[in-house]
Amino acid sequence: MIYFDNAATTKVFPEVLDKIKTWSQDYYANPNSIHSDGQRSRIAVEESRRYIASFLGIPEDEIIFTSCATESNNTIVRGLAESYPERDEILISPIEHKSVLNPVRYLSKKGYRIRFLKVDSQGIIDLDDLKKSITPKTLFVSVIHVNNETGVVQDLEGISKICKEKDVFFFSDTVQSFCKIDINSDSVDFFSASGHKINAPKGIGFFRRKKDIQLTPLLFGGGQEFGLRSGTENVVYIKALSETIKIWNENRTDFIKKLQDLSGKFINGLKTIIPDVEIVSEKVERSPSIVTVIFPKIDAQTFIMALNTEGIAVSSGSACSSGTPSPSHVLLSYGYSEEKALRAVRFSFGIDNTEEEIDILLEKVRDVFGKLSVFY
Ligand code: PLP
Numbered sequence: 001m002i003y004f005d006n007a008a009t010t011k012v013f014p015e016v017l018d019k020i021k022t023w024s025q026d027y028y029a030n031p032n033s034i035h036s037d038g039q040r041s042r043i044a045v046e047e048s049r050r051y052i053a054s055f056l057g058i059p060e061d062e063i064i065f066t067s068c069a070t071e072s073n074n075t076i077v078r079g080l081a082e083s084y085p086e087r088d089e090i091l092i093s094p095i096e097h098k099s100v101l102n103p104v105r106y107l108s109k110k111g112y113r114i115r116f117l118k119v120d121s122q123g124i125i126d127l128d129d130l131k132k133s134i135t136p137k138t139l140f141v142s143v144i145h146v147n148n149e150t151g152v153v154q155d156l157e158g159i160s161k162i163c164k165e166k167d168v169f170f171f172s173d174t175v176q177s178f179c180k181i182d183i184n185s186d187s188v189d190f191f192s193a194s195g196h197k198i199n200a201p202k203g204i205g206f207f208r209r210k211k212d213i214q215l216t217p218l219l220f221g222g223g224q225e226f227g228l229r230s231g232t233e234n235v236v237y238i239k240a241l242s243e244t245i246k247i248w249n250e251n252r253t254d255f256i257k258k259l260q261d262l263s264g265k266f267i268n269g270l271k272t273i274i275p276d277v278e279i280v281s282e283k284v285e286r287s288p289s290i291v292t293v294i295f296p297k298i299d300a301q302t303f304i305m306a307l308n309t310e311g312i313a314v315s316s317g318s319a320c321s322s323g324t325p326s327p328s329h330v331l332l333s334y335g336y337s338e339e340k341a342l343r344a345v346r347f348s349f350g351i352d353n354t355e356e357e358i359d360i361l362l363e364k365v366r367d368v369f370g371k372l373s374v375f376y
Contacts, residue, residue, distance in 0.1 A: 007348035048242035072192035082216035094333035149317035151290030160187030204237035259288035
């Protein structure tokens with residue numbers, strides 16, 4: 001298979017994978033134990049935290065390690081609600097990932113008022129609508145930095161300015177942008193990242209919490225991670241995460257250029273083969289690694305299965321839990337019809353993809369489109 005589903009997950013960098021076994025032997029001890037083996041693990045955790053904090057330009061004690069971004073996002077949403085019960089209104093974008101959307105829906109069942117911000121046909125948040133929607137009861141605003149289905153990039157600085165003026169907390173899910181697009185840490189009170197989206201293992205993530213903001217933890221126990229995430233730290237994966245971030249940091253310009261070249265080559269080639277394809281969010285800034293395409297006529301599930309048969313792995317944003325795909329909430333909020341939303345296929349590139357693989361991809365897309373078109 002040639003893998004173009006890097007927004008779903010990435011392969012672990014070989015140089016990180018190679019070290020995991022040694023780290024598992026060197027840092028097996030519990031970092032909360034006071035003996036020297038335990039302290040060796042503690043140093044590994046704190047050195048990793050220090051590296052990530054310096055990469056982001058924030059204090060070390062604002063980095064909270066978790067198991068994944070779903071856990072981070074739930075902790076932030078539910079933790080804020082518990083800490084500031086006098087504010088019972090939440091503003092979120094309609095294009096949030098489900099790990100934000102569903103804890104917010106849970107709060108709405110508990111009586112919170114949820115207001116979805118307007119987005120335009122390119123998926124960009126309407127800042128005037130945001131400004132008008134904030135009230136003294138608003139607890140936080142949540143806007144995803146790079147949407148996982150379409151790659152659209154939001155103006156975090158602009159949103160942050162409004163939130164600061166109106167004195168509400170600002171949270172951004174930065175899972176798809178972390179390491180790939182600059183995040184001005186000053187502008188966001190809370191943000192989350194996940195190892196497996198940046199070539200670290202699954203099962204490790206972190207979030208940033210500005211120090212002075214109260215947050216009630218999801219888990220109560222030993223009080224690890226400044227009391228915000230009890231449970232013995234995953235020392236080896238915390239090390240793997242910081243090592244992976246270091247690789248991104250040291251190669252950032254080359255990696256980003258590579259992703260831009262790969263996605264640019266794909267888009268140009270695709271438009272030559274099938275001139276009437278639509279690239280979602282084409283007119284605005286998008287992540288260099290995500291290209292979502294609405295093909296004429298053919299539904300995404302059929303297209304993806306046919307590409308799979310040809311050895312190409314891609315995805316769509318539609319959920320398919322019941323056998324019948326339902327259109328993505330993200331594309332519907334752009335204003336796409338259900339029928340059109342069900343034709344969206346996501347191609348997401350990773351830094352181990354090559355130009356030659358893009359040539360093969362284009363060839364396979366042309367063949368599959370040609371074959372399937374005759375049935376529509
Ligand atoms: N947020 C975004 C934007 C994502 O793309 C994902 C992963 O699909 C998540 C959150 C959840 O991440 P994790 O798998 O680490 O829980």
